[in-house]
Amino acid sequence: MRAGFPDFRLGKVLATSFTATLTERHGNAVERIPTPHRLVDWLAVNGLAVDSCTTAQLDLARELRESIHAAATAAAIQDALPPAAVQVINDCSAEGRAAAILTPEGKRQWRLSSASCVEDALSVIAADAISIIAGERDGKLALCASPTCQAAFFDTSQSRTRKWCDMNTCGNRQKKARFNANQRKHPRSAE
Numbered sequence: 086m087r088a089g090f091p092d093f094r095l096g097k098v099l100a101t102s103f104t105a106t107l108t109e110r111h112g113n114a115v116e117r118i119p120t121p122h123r124l125v126d127w128l129a130v131n132g133l134a135v136d137s138c139t140t141a142q143l144d145l146a147r148e149l150r151e152s153i154h155a156a157a158t159a160a161a162i163q164d165a166l167p168p169a170a171v172q173v174i175n176d177c178s179a180e181g182r183a184a185a186i187l188t189p190e191g192k193r194q195w196r197l198s199s200a201s202c203v204e205d206a207l208s209v210i211a212a213d214a215i216s217i218i219a220g221e222r223d224g225k226l227a228l229c230a231s232p233t234c235q236a237a238f239f240d241t242s243q244s245r246t247r248k249w250c251d252m253n254t255c256g257n258r259q260k261k262a263r264f265n266a267n268q269r270k271h272p273r274s275a276e
């Protein structure tokens with residue numbers, strides 16, 4: 086990780102890991118890909134390594150990110166999908182040329198058409214978003230219960246009752262807040 090930049094929030098789902106590069110959308114928002122180079126870093130961590138990224142490509146990536154966020158949020162609350170967001174996701178999906186490659190070890194890798202092609206990487210992310218929004222995968226879109234977060238996440242828990250986008254951040258903060266509130270209510274009982 087590069088010093089001086091906020092860490093990435095990485096989950097198991099590519100599309101929602103990507104939307105989590107902006108966190109606390111309803112609080113003090115944290116931009117985790119503030120520079121083109123940080124997007125390069127993020128893509129590398131997610132198996133979509135590119136050599137370089139321009140400011141225009143970063144802008145496009147952020148446009149895709151917010152479009153996925155908007156569409157996934159609508160899907161989570163069973164609202165109509167915003168047409169502009171759907172358009173951006175579809176354009177990004179159609180734009181890129183990435184091929185799924187099966188390794189000898191039986192793992193999937195992505196091969197981009199060229200190392201400078203951020204658009205190829207974005208097409209993989211867009212296609213991932215389409216698969217979860219369209220309900221093609223086992224899981225359910227939900228919104229994080231933290232009022233300052235409200236991130237759309239993909240719940241793959243058996244009971245489908247996950248409340249937070251991330252247990253280590255939003256979940257923990259909520260638990261701590263509850264604990265502190267209890268302490269204030271019953272200051273003696275904790276001693």
Ligand SMILES: [Zn+2]
Pocket residue numbers: 229230231234235236249250251255
């Ligand atoms: Zn959250």
